[in-house]
Amino acid sequence: xxxxxxxxxxxxxxxxxxxxxxxxxxxxxxxxxxxxxxxxxxxxxxxxxxxxxxxxxxxxxxxxxxxxxxxxxxxxxxxxxxxxxxxxxxxxxxxxxxxxxxxxxxxxxxxxxxxxxxxxxxxxxxxxxxxxxxxxxxxxxxxxxxxxxxxxxxxxxxxxxxxxxxxxxxxxxxxxxxxxxxxxxxxxxxxxxxxxxxxxxxxxxxxxxxxxxxxxxxxxxxxx
Numbered sequence: 056x057x058x059x060x061x062x063x064x065x066x067x068x069x070x071x072x073x074x075x076x077x078x079x080x081x082x083x084x085x086x087x088x089x090x091x092x093x094x095x096x097x098x099x100x101x102x103x104x105x106x107x108x109x110x111x112x113x114x115x116x117x118x119x120x121x122x123x124x125x126x127x128x129x130x131x132x133x134x135x136x137x138x139x140x141x142x143x144x145x146x147x148x149x150x151x152x153x154x155x156x157x158x159x160x161x162x163x164x165x166x167x168x169x170x171x172x173x174x175x176x177x178x179x180x181x182x183x184x185x186x187x188x189x190x191x192x193x194x195x196x197x198x199x200x201x202x203x204x205x206x207x208x209x210x211x212x213x214x215x216x217x218x219x220x221x222x223x224x225x226x227x228x229x230x231x232x233x234x235x236x237x238x239x240x241x242x243x244x245x246x247x248x249x250x251x252x253x254x255x256x257x258x259x260x261x262x263x264x265x266x267x268x269x270x271x272x273x274x275x276x277x278x279x
Contacts (some may be wrong), residue, residue, distance in 0.1 A: 056247070056250065056279065057077040057248060057249040057250075058077050058078075058250060058274060058275055059076070059077065059080055059109075059231075059250070059251045059252075060076045060078070060079050060254055060271060061079075061082065061085065061252065061253045061266075062079050062080065062082075062253075063081075063083055063084070063089070064266075065099055067264070067266035068081070068103055069103055070254070070268040071104075071271060072106055074254075074268050074271035074272040075275040075279075078106055078107045078109065079104060079106060079108045080108075080110075080111055080145055081109070081110050081111065082110075084116070085264050086264075088176075089111050089113060090111070090113050090114070091111060091113055091129075091132050094139075097139055097141070101140055101141070108141050109141065109142050109143045109171065109173060110144050110145065112146045113146075113147075114128045118180075119147055119148055120148070120150065121148050129146070129159075129163075137166070141170065142170065143170040144163070144167050144170060144172055145172075145173040145200065146160075146173070146174065146175065147175040147176070147178065149180055152182070153180065153181060153182035154181065154182060155181065155191070160194060161194065168195075171198075172194075172197055173197060173200055174200065175200050178201040179204050185218075191226060192226050198226060198227035198229050198249065199218075199228055199229065201218070201231070202215075205232075206232070206233070207232040207233025207234075208232045208233055208234055208242070209233055211230075212242070212245060215230050215242075215247070216246070219246060227248060229247070229250065230242050231251030231252065232251075234250050234251065234252040235270075235274075236274050239252075239277055239278055240277055240278065243277075243278050253266055254266035254270045255267065255270075256270060
């Protein structure tokens with residue numbers, strides 16, 4: 056099973072590598088769901104990481120309906136990052152009708168080719184998820200990060216299973232949101248190939264946003 060760690064600090068990147076995680080989603084501002092990290096943080100993380108790093112592109116907290124100014128900023132951020140040795144990008148945008156913003160997604164695919172693309176948890180807010188999944192496959196996305204339309208992935212596991220069944224291995228469905236050492240095996244046993252988590256102990260969330268080495272190590276040991 057592939058373990059992706061959401062990392063917002065350099066210690067998180069280091070701990071994810073040491074603990075045996077497979078990939079990192081790099082972002083800032085974890086407390087608001089993650090925003091685009093600075094170029095300096097990306098460069099620093101690349102120096103210490105031996106595993107692939109995907110970069111979250113999100114200009115602000117809140118909903119995933121972005122205006123043209125915000126879209127232009129995301130494109131500008133992607134262009135500035137493309138020259139770095141990253142694995143891919145994590146993106147998403149929806150329109151007022153609750154559908155994928157086609158123009159944005161197609162533009163992003165063109166800008167980021169040949170790097171990997173993950174559609175983030177904006178997917179949970181889409182009205183027709185099966186047709187949206189088909190669209191992302193046709194565009195060339197590698198995976199979808201979602202929680203099954205619920206606050207966390209364990210609450211949405213039945214919806215995630217249905218989505219995974221519909222995908223028929225055409226795209227990776229990666230559960231994320233509330234995945235931890237207590238429930239990680241439920242996702243493996245349900246047939247998922249990847250999971251996304253921060254590894255930040257709940258007891259430390261208010262004062263320490265470092266992904267915990269021991270937590271990640273335990274999850275890796277359970278799921279490999």
